[in-house]
Amino acid sequence: MTKRVLLYAAMLGIVVVSLFPFFWMVVTSLKPDADIFTKTPEFLPTSPIFDRYLHLFDGPVPRQFLNxxxxxxxxxxxxxxxALLAGYALARYKIPLRRYLLIVILSIQMLPQTVLVIPLFVVLRNTDLLGTYQGLILSHLALTVGLATYMLRSFYLDIPVELEESAMVDGASRLKAVRLVVFPLVWPGLAASSIYGFITSWNELMFSATYMQQSERETLPVALQQYFSSYYSDWGGVMAASVIFTIPVVVFFLLVQKRLMQGMVAGAVKG
Amino acid sequence: MTLTAQENRRAGAPQRARPPRRSLRLDRFGLPSLLLAPLLAVVVGVVGYPIVRTIWLSFHEGEYLISGPFNGLDNYTALFADPYFVAALIRTTLFAVVCVCCTLLISLAVALVLDVGSWLTRIVTVIVLLPWAMPRVASGIVWKWIFNDQYGIANWLLVSLGFDQFQGYAWFNSGFSSLVAITIAVVWHSVPFIAISMLAGLRATRGEVLEAARVDGANFMQLLLRIRLPMMKPLLTILGVMSTIFAYQSFDHFLVMTTPPGGPSHSTEVLSLLTWLQAFTVLDQGAAAAMAVVTFVLLAGITAVYVRLSKEDK
Structure with a gap:
């Protein structure tokens, strides 16, 4: 009995620490300034205001959100x-050097971003892609494709080869077998790997801050960081913008959390 | 009778409607290369080439972000003569050591709590992983607010617990206390992934050996230290490598939480931030590339040491 109580107490502690920054961000964004700047914190907004959110819609935030x-x-x-294509090839074919290719794509996510940021800047400048969406997308691919491919491969491996084989025995071509048999089974894995890409790209700061300096194409992390460094004391406004910035990733994360956990852990456990 | 996949394939082959020869060859060689082509293009173009280019740049002059003439090891000798760089190197290493220790210990504790089955485990696991998804810029801002000197909840909590010296304590006025606050923010961010991986590892250790030891009367700590953790050694090695690398790479939290970036007076400069500032504020890409190469070599070395250590003990 005491053991159960201790367990629940530990769980409660973990939940509180994990969620508090989210909670505090939302609460602060809803409190009027007078309630934000108090010696003793007010844990719940007694008179919540939504002005800050409405105010955000008039500024550059919608544009940055869209970017x-x-x-x-x-x-x-x-x-x-x-990842859908390469993951299939790596799961189903005996490719020369496959082992090394897998190690390479897994270690990409371990690479210091500073190793990539300078030459990519030079490349983007030389190809006139600096400050364009295409340039930033290209640089983000460097951060996402490795683990996403690895994750998707592990989802393919969970699907028995026999399913495809029997479809092919029945006369279907490989492409048809994949389309009709494999794809319906792998799409939750595809969703998880892609959303891993979304979260990585949405949250990324170093490349974005370096390559997107024109204000009309600024993405949210860059804008938020710059706003925060110049309007240091507008805590309520900064928190409201942070909430807007955080909502999409949290929603996507909750949609695919089960597969995402499975896939990310597979990368660590089997790698 | 059960057939393995291989045998199945062989057995099934004769009945398969035979496709023409050419498409068979396409299936065996052409299709895999075609499927891998986009991945390889990205890996070579956006990862491989930049690495080579960074190494090349580090041996050349590069002021104002324009490649100059070859200058041998000049960038490197200049780096190690630069007190700010050496200080940042040591600071980053200490920061990483503290981050990794805290991350691994807290993650293990969290994983052990989640390992005990309960009807709440599933939802708590999801909540534990949630901080991983929070944008680092947003979490940096929130943590900076939590550690605010006058109105921050951290100081309020510390004062209520009786530590009166934290009344209005300005965390971001000195390098050391800034680093403490940043460490907490970074650890909060890196525990989720490591904890969930450890949980998977702990679950994989359940089985006959563990049951046998339990029947023999081993207690919780004995089971953990003598059986479960040794079984998890390969996983723990990888998680150690990962958290070390993530700690060395911390950038967003430093850029957001310190003003000016790396301040006050260079006291929170870490490798990634210094490299970035050197490249895009000082505009010296030669020196910055050399810093990036030093980081890269250091991390590769640390990874090798971890792997060696985990193999030696076997």
Missing amino acids: SVLVAGATTLITGVI
Whole structure:
């Protein structure tokens, strides 16, 4: 009995620590300034205000949100397609050097971003892609395709080869077998791998801050970081913008959390 | 009779409607290469080439982000003569050591709690992973607010617990206390993934050996230290490598939480931030590329040491 109580107490502690920053961000964004700047914190907004959110809609935030949606959306889509194709090849074919290729794509996510940021800047400048959506998307692909492919491969491996084989025995071509038999089974894995790409791209700061310096194409992390460094004391406004920035990733994460956990853990456990 | 996949394939082959020869060859060689082509294009173009290019740049002059003439090891000797760089190197290493220790220990504790089955485990697991998804810029801002000197909830909590010296304590006025606050924010961010991976590892250790030891009367700590953790060694090695690398790479939290970035007076400069500032504020890409190469070599070395250590003990 005491053991159960201790367990629930530990769980409660974990939940509180995990969620508090989310909670505090939302609460702060809803409190009037007078309630934000108090010696003793007010844990619940007694008179919540939504002005800050309405105010955000008049500023550049909708545009920046759209920029972020565009970049992260395209990165997600391209990552998904690349991982869908390559993951299948790596799961089903005996490819020369497959082992090494797998190690390479897994270690990409371990690479210091600073190794990539300078030459990519030079490349983007030389190809006139600096400050364009395409350039930033290209740089984000470097961060997403490796693990996404690895994750999708592990989902393919969970599907018995026999399913495809029997479809092919029945006369279907490989492509048809994949389309009719494999794809319906692998799409939750595809969703998880792609959303991994979305979260990575949406949250990324270093490339975005370096390559997107024109204000009309600024993405949310860059804008938020710059706003925060210049309007240091507007805590309520910054929190409201942070909430807007956080909502999409949390929603996507909750949609695919089960597969996403499975896939990410597979990368660590089997790698 | 059960057939393995291989035998099945062989057995099934004669009945298969035979496709023409050419498409068979396409299936065997052409199709896989075609499927891999986009991945390889990205890996070579956006990852492989930049790495080579960074190494090349580190041996050349590169002021104002324009490649100059070959200058041998000049960038490197200049780096190690630069007190700010050496300080940042040491600071990053200490920061990483503290981050990794805290991350691994807290993750293990969280994983052990989640390992005990309960009807709440599933939902708590999801909540534990949630901080991983939060944008680092947003979490940096929230943590900076939590550690605000006058109105921050951290100081309020510390004062209510009786630590009166934290009344109005300005965390971001000195390098050390800034680093403490940043460490907490970074650990909060990196625990989720490591904890969930450890949970998967712990679950994989359940089985006959563990049951046998339990029947023999081994207690919780004995089971953990003598059986479960040794069984998880390969996983723990990888998680150690991952959290070390993530700690060395921390950038967003430093850019958001310190003003000016790396301040006050260079006291929170870490490798990634310094490299980025060197490249895009000082505009010296030669020196910045050399810093990136040093980071890269250091992380590769650390990874090799971890792998060696985990193999030696076997």
